[in-house]
Amino acid sequence: MKWNDLESDACPVARGLSVVGDRWTMLVLRDCFLGIRRFEQMQERLGITRHILADRLRKLEAAGVLRREPYQERPLRHEYRLTERGKALYPVLVSLIAWANAHVPPPGEPSVTLVSKETGAPIAPVLVDARTGKQITARSVTAQTRDAPPLRGLDQS
Amino acid sequence: MKWNDLESDACPVARGLSVVGDRWTMLVLRDCFLGIRRFEQMQERLGITRHILADRLRKLEAAGVLRREPYQERPLRHEYRLTERGKALYPVLVSLIAWANAHVPPPGEPSVTLVSKETGAPIAPVLVDARTGKQITARSVTAQTRDAPPLRGLDQS
DNA sequence: TAGCACAGTTCCAAATCAGAACTCACTCGG
DNA sequence: CCGAGTGAGTTCTGATTTGGAACTGTGCTA
Numbered sequence: 001m002k003w004n005d006l007e008s009d010a011c012p013v014a015r016g017l018s019v020v021g022d023r024w025t026m027l028v029l030r031d032c033f034l035g036i037r038r039f040e041q042m043q044e045r046l047g048i049t050r051h052i053l054a055d056r057l058r059k060l061e062a063a064g065v066l067r068r069e070p071y072q073e074r075p076l077r078h079e080y081r082l083t084e085r086g087k088a089l090y091p092v093l094v095s096l097i098a099w100a101n102a103h104v105p106p107p108g109e110p111s112v113t114l115v116s117k118e119t120g121a122p123i124a125p126v127l128v129d130a131r132t133g134k135q136i137t138a139r140s141v142t143a144q145t146r147d148a149p150p151l152r153g154l155d156q157s
Numbered sequence: 158m159k160w161n162d163l164e165s166d167a168c169p170v171a172r173g174l175s176v177v178g179d180r181w182t183m184l185v186l187r188d189c190f191l192g193i194r195r196f197e198q199m200q201e202r203l204g205i206t207r208h209i210l211a212d213r214l215r216k217l218e219a220a221g222v223l224r225r226e227p228y229q230e231r232p233l234r235h236e237y238r239l240t241e242r243g244k245a246l247y248p249v250l251v252s253l254i255a256w257a258n259a260h261v262p263p264p265g266e267p268s269v270t271l272v273s274k275e276t277g278a279p280i281a282p283v284l285v286d287a288r289t290g291k292q293i294t295a296r297s298v299t300a301q302t303r304d305a306p307p308l309r310g311l312d313q314s
Numbered sequence: 315t316a317g318c319a320c321a322g323t324t325c326c327a328a329a330t331c332a333g334a335a336c337t338c339a340c341t342c343g344g
Numbered sequence: 345c346c347g348a349g350t351g352a353g354t355t356c357t358g359a360t361t362t363g364g365a366a367c368t369g370t371g372c373t374a
Contacts, residue, residue: 002332003180007261010268013187013250016257021180023160023362030170033295039321049363054322064260075370077320085260090295091252091284093170097300099249100173103221103242104164111167114293115301116286123286123298127248129273130281136271138190138247141280143254144272159363180331196352206332211353232340234351 010145019063020089024048026096028056029082029089032066037079065089091127098125167302176220177246181205181213183253186239186246189223194236222246248284255282 006018020026024046031042043053057080060066065086068078094114101110114123127136134140163175177183181203188199200210214237217223222243225235251271258267271280284293291297 008264010263011187012254012257012261012263012267012269013183015261015263016253017180017183019257019261020253021183023174023178026170026174026178030168034300040319043321049365050322051324051364052362075320075372087295088256088260091282091293092249092256094284094293094298095248095252096173096177097169099245100169100176103245104169104172104176106167106169106172107165109303110169111303112169112300113303114298116289117297117299120301121288123293124288125248125284125293126287127251127282128285130283131278132273136248136251136280136282138244140274141251141271142274143191143269144277146266146268146270197350200352206334207353208333208355209331232338232351 016092019060019065020092022056024052024056025060026093028053028060029065029086030093032080032082032086033090033093037071037081039080042080060086094125095127173249176217176222177249179213181209182217183250185210185213185217186222186243187250189237189239189243190247190250194228194238196237199237217243251282252284 003018006014006021009015009018020029027046027048028042031045036042036045039050039053039057042048043050046053048056057066057068061068061080063085064083066080067083068080070076071079097112097114100106101113114125115121116123128134129136129141160175163171163178166172166175177186184203184205185199188202193199193202196207196210196214199205200207203210205213214223214225218225218237220242221240223237224240225237227233228236254269254271257263258270271282272278273280285291286293286298
């Protein structure tokens with residue numbers, strides 16, 4: 001399978017990964033969420049090759065996740081900012097952070113955690129259904145294909 | 158930067174990606190959540206090279222995300238199942254699905270959606286703080302490093 | 315006039331991946 | 345007993361993708 005085919009895959013996981021599913025993209029976006037906007041800064045913070053960074057930024061712009069806009073003329077220079085579509089990825093990032101802090105043991109205490117901007121209190125993210133407010137788990141929720149019946153899911157795992 | 162260095166990175170995003178951050182891993186896990194457990198099935202459904210699939214399964218097992226257990230002897234054969242650590246990745250997958258269905262236009266209507274197993278009603282996932290019940294957004298929440306002050310975040314984006 | 319900054323681009327070598335064939339331990343049908 | 349079939353891999357080779365380092369272009373500052 002070629003990677004670009006994923007973009008038009010029926011499966012939303014595949015489509016999502018066609019945009020953010022490579023080794024660097026989510027790290028680039030992490031920096032964007034932290035307010036990093038400039039090429040040089042990203043390159044230095046991430047330790048990514050300039051080559052690859054340029055390529056990823058191009059692709060993220062093409063996907064409508066980042067937007068490139070001039071912050072000065074003479075010489076003309078651009079910075080990268082999250083679009084609404086990009087900001088909508090925040091839950092993915094937060095879920096990943098929560099999982100990693102709980103399950104990929106850092107050397108020592110988790111050194112980066114999520115806190116409320118208002119109160120500074122630590123945050124424990126949970127996914128719930130907007131309608132019912134109930135927590136979403138692999139046991140309570142399943143994927144449904146429009147044409148085909150769902151596979152058996154996790155019930156008897 | 159070498160990929161394996163990420164594993165011990167202070168940043169939880171980097172640590173998380175050291176486990177699930179490559180081109181195939183999340184797709185493998187998607188199949189696991191759908192109840193697929195056998196090598197041959199995954200290989201066929203995903204269109205992944207047998208070589209790479211074997212490698213990813215090994216790594217996921219080493220990371221404690223999947224567990225490999227015999228389902229028959231003579232000849233001895235194993236299947237792969239999600240561990241608790243693996244199941245804890247569900248929110249990441251769900252967030253990705255929600256984002257892709259909303260922002261990576263599928264050809265036609267989203268053909269795979271999330272529904273409640275009980276009622277069959279569609280699910281709209283939202284991330285909230287377990288403590289306060291308030292929605293988590295890039296504006297209300299920020300990352301905090303234990304030693305350093307946070308970067309400026311999205312406030313004035 | 316000589317650096318210096320920023321945002322890239324270019325080139326080559328090294329790592330990773332795709333595709334196909336091969337292995338191994340069995341089972342089953344005739 | 346022989347040959348085909350199954351499931352889970354492994355091995356090979358050639359193509360793609362990365363990493364690392366140097367180079368380019370435009371303008372600023374001393």
